[in-house]
Amino acid sequence: MALLTQTPYKAKTFDLSGLTGISDNTLEVHFGLYAGYVKNTNLLNEQLVTMQQAGQGLSSNPSYSEITRRLGFEYNGMVLHEWYFGNLTKASGGGISSSSALGRALGESFGDIDTWRKDFTAIGGMRGVGWAVTFLDTATGRLSNHWITLHEDGNIAGFKPIVVMDVWEHAFLLDYKPADRPKYIEAFLANFDADAAEARLTGAADRPVG
Numbered sequence: 001m002a003l004l005t006q007t008p009y010k011a012k013t014f015d016l017s018g019l020t021g022i023s024d025n026t027l028e029v030h031f032g033l034y035a036g037y038v039k040n041t042n043l044l045n046e047q048l049v050t051m052q053q054a055g056q057g058l059s060s061n062p063s064y065s066e067i068t069r070r071l072g073f074e075y076n077g078m079v080l081h082e083w084y085f086g087n088l089t090k091a092s093g094g095g096i097s098s099s100s101a102l103g104r105a106l107g108e109s110f111g112d113i114d115t116w117r118k119d120f121t122a123i124g125g126m127r128g129v130g131w132a133v134t135f136l137d138t139a140t141g142r143l144s145n146h147w148i149t150l151h152e153d154g155n156i157a158g159f160k161p162i163v164v165m166d167v168w169e170h171a172f173l174l175d176y177k178p179a180d181r182p183k184y185i186e187a188f189l190a191n192f193d194a195d196a197a198e199a200r201l202t203g204a205a206d207r208p209v210g
């Protein structure tokens with residue numbers, strides 16, 4: 001059920017021009033797709049509120065049911081892109097210090113940073129479109145890697161995204177051939193903002209919103 005006082009979301013802008021291996025052209029197209037998720041999330045919320053107010057917010061109403069199901073796709077599409085763009089940087093991406101809070105947490109959960117990186121890369125290379133995400137279980141402090149199909153299938157309820165990589169083909173097809181997804185994953189990791197991920201882990205930062 002959408003909130004009756006739903007405030008529309010705004011698409012956030014991200015200053016990422018000049019990344020290594022992820023072109024400005026790709027980013028421009030990708031920002032446009034992200035804006036579409038924001039628009040559709042707002043639209044679906046509006047439609048649900050309108051239906052509720054008209055007394056049509058009923059499980060027996062197929063339109064209400066279908067829009068409610070679609071909300072999970074659009075909402076996660078919006079949110080995951082904000083986490084994704086928010087952990088890219090044109091400054092000094094790539095490195096994770098083993099003595100940082102992020103490095104220590106990865107070491108405790110995976111054995112060492114390189115093992116995490118190999119596992120994250122393997123998940124990102126899986127067939128199909130979706131996301132590779134390193135989540136934090138805020139109840140235990142444990143980090144784990146996950147595959148998300150589309151935007152909504154595979155997210156763990158209540159876990160906090162720490163490292164988020166888009167592996168839909170639109171994320172790289174202007175720069176690489178479909179079979180060259182590994183090159184894109186390398187580029188993502190080269191532009192990965194470890195400081196942003198650490199801030200998420202420590203609670204100093206949350207999802208960047210517009």
Ligand SMILES: [Fe+2]
Pocket residue numbers: 030033081166168170171
């Ligand atoms: Fe995307």
